Amino acid sequence: DTGVSQDPRHKITKRGQNVTFRCDPISEHNRLYWYRQTLGQGPEFLTYFQNEAQLEKSRLLSDRFSAERPKGSFSTLEIQRTEQGDSAMYLCASSLGNGLAIYEQYFGPGTRLTVT
Amino acid sequence: QKEVEQDPGPLSVPEGAIVSLNCTYSNSAFQYFMWYRQYSRKGPELLMYTYSSGNKEDGRFTAQVDKSSKYISLFIRDSQPSDSATYLCAIGYNQGGKLIFGQGTELSVKP
Numbered sequence: 001d002t003g004v005s006q007d008p009r010h011k012i013t014k015r016g017q018n019v020t021f022r023c024d025p026i027s028e029h030n031r032l033y034w035y036r037q038t039l040g041q042g043p044e045f046l047t048y049f050q051n052e053a054q055l056e057k058s059r060l061l062s063d064r065f066s067a068e069r070p071k072g073s074f075s076t077l078e079i080q081r082t083e084q085g086d087s088a089m090y091l092c093a094s095s096l097g098n099g100l101a102i103y104e105q106y107f108g109p110g111t112r113l114t115v116t
Numbered sequence: 117q118k119e120v121e122q123d124p125g126p127l128s129v130p131e132g133a134i135v136s137l138n139c140t141y142s143n144s145a146f147q148y149f150m151w152y153r154q155y156s157r158k159g160p161e162l163l164m165y166t167y168s169s170g171n172k173e174d175g176r177f178t179a180q181v182d183k184s185s186k187y188i189s190l191f192i193r194d195s196q197p198s199d200s201a202t203y204l205c206a207i208g209y210n211q212g213g214k215l216i217f218g219q220g221t222e223l224s225v226k227p
Contacts, residue, residue, distance in 0.1 A: 004159070031213060040124065042204050042217030043160065056212045091159055095213060100167060102213035103148045107159035 002026060004108035006092050012114045013082055020078045021111045025094030031102055032075050034067055035091040036060065037110070043091055049075060050097055082115045089113075117142055120207055122218030131227050135192040139205035139218045142186065148208035149181050150215065151190045153201045160204055164190070195225045 005024045013019050025032045030051050035043035046065070047057045051072035061067075064082075069075040079086055089112050093105040122139045129135055137151075148167050152160035164179045166172045172179045180189040188205055202222045206215040 006159075033213065033215075035215075040219070042120075042122075042206075042220050043215075045214045045216070048213060056214065100148065103150060103208040103215065104162060104165060105150075105213070105215060106162060107152075109159045112157070 004092055004094050004106055006090075006108040006111050008111055009109060010112045010114075012116065014116055015082060015084060017082055018078065018080045019082060019113065020076055021090055021092075021113075022074060022076050023092030023108060024074045025092070026106060028096070029094035029106075030072065030097040031095045032069055033093040033095070033105060034075070034077055035093065035107075037089040037091055038087075046077075079113075082113075084115045087113055087115045119143055120205060120216050120218045122205055123221055124219050126222040126224060128224045128226060129195055131195060131197060131225055133195050133225070135195050135199070135223060135225075137190040137192075137203050137205075137221050137223070139188050139207075140186055141188070141207055141216075143209065144183070144186065146186075146207045146209040146216075149179070149188050150206040150208070151177075151179055152204040152206060152217075154204060154220065155201045163203075195223075197225050197227050200224045 033048040034046040037043040049069040089110040091110045093107045150165040151163045154160045169183045176193045178191040202220040204220045205218040
C-alpha cells in the first residue's frame with residue numbers, strides 16, 4: 001500500500017493529557033497537510049509543510065498544537081493539555097509540490113481523537 | 117457567511133437516478149475546484165478536480181464550474197448503492213495549497 005498512512009487510527013485520552021499523531025505521506029510527495037474534521041463538517045485546514053519547512057499555520061492551531069516534519073518525510077502532530085473540544089478526526093494529506101499538483105491532495109484514513 | 121456553502125442533505129435517491137450535488141462560494145479569487153468522496157469513518161478520496169469554468173467528465177461523474185455565478189456541481193449518472201457516501205467540495209485559491217471544504221452532502225442510493 002503506497003497511500004498516506006496515519007497512526008494511531010483511534011486515540012482516547014483524558015483531558016489534560018498530551019497526545020501525538022504520526023503521518024507517513026506518499027513517498028514522492030514533498031507537501032504534507034494537516035486538517036481537522038468534526039462530525040457533520042468538512043475538513044478544516046490546520047497547517048502544511050513543504051519538505052521540512054512549515055509554511056502556513058491556521059489560527060485554529062493554538063499554541064497547544066505543534067507539528068513537525070523533521071526530515072521532510074513523516075510528520076507528527078502533538079496536542080498538549082488536551083481539551084474536550086479537541087475531539088475530532090485529524091486528517092493528513094500529501095501532494096506533489098509543483099504547480100497545480102499542490103491541490104491534488106491525497107488523504108490518509110485519519111486519527112480519531114476522543115478526549116474524555 | 118462561510119466561504120464555501122454546501123447543502124448537507126441527507127439526499128436519498130433510487131438506484132439508477134441522476135444525482136446533482138452543489139456548492140456555492142463567495143470569493144471570486146478561488147481558482148481550483150475539487151470533489152472528494154468520504155465513506156463513513158474513512159479519509160476523503162479525491163474524485164475529480166478542475167481549474168476552469170465548464171464541464172469535466174470522468175465515467176459516470178461530471179464536474180461543472182460556473183465562475184460567473186460562483187457555483188460548482190457534481191453530477192453522478194446511473195447512481196449505484198456503492199456511491200452512498202458523503203461528498204465534499206473543496207476549493208483552493210492561493211499558492212499554499214490550502215483547501216477550503218464545504219460541509220459535505222450525505223448521499224444514500226437505495227437499491
